[in-house]
Amino acid sequence: MSKKLLSIVVPVYNEQEVIEETFKRLSGVFENYFMDVEYIFINDGSKDNTYLKLREIALANSCVRVINFARNFGHQIAITAGMDYAKGDAVVIIDADLQDPPEVILQMVEQWEQGYEVVYGKRLQREGETFFKKFTAKMFYRFLDSMTDVKLPVDVGDFRLIDRKVCDAMKCLPERSRYVRGLVSWVGFKQTSVEYRREKRFAGETKYPLKKMLKLAGDGIFSFSYKPLKLATFAGMLVSIISFIYLIVVLIQRFVKNDIASGWASSMAVSLFFNGVMLIVIGIMGEYVGRIYEEVKARPLYIVGELLGFQDGAERKNDIK
Numbered sequence: 001m002s003k004k005l006l007s008i009v010v011p012v013y014n015e016q017e018v019i020e021e022t023f024k025r026l027s028g029v030f031e032n033y034f035m036d037v038e039y040i041f042i043n044d045g046s047k048d049n050t051y052l053k054l055r056e057i058a059l060a061n062s063c064v065r066v067i068n069f070a071r072n073f074g075h076q077i078a079i080t081a082g083m084d085y086a087k088g089d090a091v092v093i094i095d096a097d098l099q100d101p102p103e104v105i106l107q108m109v110e111q112w113e114q115g116y117e118v119v120y121g122k123r124l125q126r127e128g129e130t131f132f133k134k135f136t137a138k139m140f141y142r143f144l145d146s147m148t149d150v151k152l153p154v155d156v157g158d159f160r161l162i163d164r165k166v167c168d169a170m171k172c173l174p175e176r177s178r179y180v181r182g183l184v185s186w187v188g189f190k191q192t193s194v195e196y197r198r199e200k201r202f203a204g205e206t207k208y209p210l211k212k213m214l215k216l217a218g219d220g221i222f223s224f225s226y227k228p229l230k231l232a233t234f235a236g237m238l239v240s241i242i243s244f245i246y247l248i249v250v251l252i253q254r255f256v257k258n259d260i261a262s263g264w265a266s267s268m269a270v271s272l273f274f275n276g277v278m279l280i281v282i283g284i285m286g287e288y289v290g291r292i293y294e295e296v297k298a299r300p301l302y303i304v305g306e307l308l309g310f311q312d313g314a315e316r317k318n319d320i321k
């Protein structure tokens, strides 16, 4: 019987300081392993020397494949591309910065052999990250879980192992705004977790500035929940009730007390408040409309510039998925 294949998918964006070490650590863990291992690095439009380094690694190691994106498409899209190209019986997604220890994959594979089809890494502790990041992440996962109908495990990132069946199921989800960890929960299958400590970044800085974090959070919330729309309706109703009560107060002032001249401050307050509520509601609708527009355009999720190491080292260009 031939050995089973494990695909390790690594999204990479401006990681020239860490990428060699990452490959060294990974290949050290899987030396003489009972499975064959292929490494798929997705270069997500890096502006530094990451691609040159990946090229060197790919030329020296036949088990390394590189997908070079034509520009920066974002972490979640990079992971998606990795899963599209992975051939393995099991696929592992891991960050390039060694925050997720490669050794944990061994435990994941053990669980997979026990029959679990998704094994996600649950972060017990996070080292070397700012209080702000840890706090916002913690709040976000709990908030998202309360907003959605799909059960989304908390404190879980994209570091996980998925079975071939799950990977194939994921490929059938064509949506553009990708919150991969949510999609994996959505497809279901037998899931379990392994706990680990999230380490400090090996080198370099986070590639997730606040802007990207907010985008990820928006994708998570708006792709998995209609609750913001329901909240908007609820807010509208609540404000209508309050304003109806206030209308009665105004009428009493006018006809019973005959006191009509005062009230500039209160009418300003009411108008400002209403305009605020309305803009928020329109904004929420806009989020969904924008997402519908993205889906309808049906552009490819990503554009590949070069492929290295696929099909015994052949280089292919301009593969559009």
Ligand code: UDP
Binding pocket: 010, 011, 012, 013, 014, 015, 044, 072, 073, 074, 075, 078, 094, 095, 096, 097, 099, 205, 206, 207, 208
């Ligand atoms: N990454 C990517 N594209 C991006 C941003 C990040 O492929 O636009 C990769 C990055 O190289 C790393 C992983 O996604 O392998 C996670 O990013 P990072 O470690 O910066 O995020 P953090 O751990 O700080 O949340």
Ligand code: MG
Binding pocket: 095, 097, 099, 201, 206
């Ligand atoms: Mg990181």
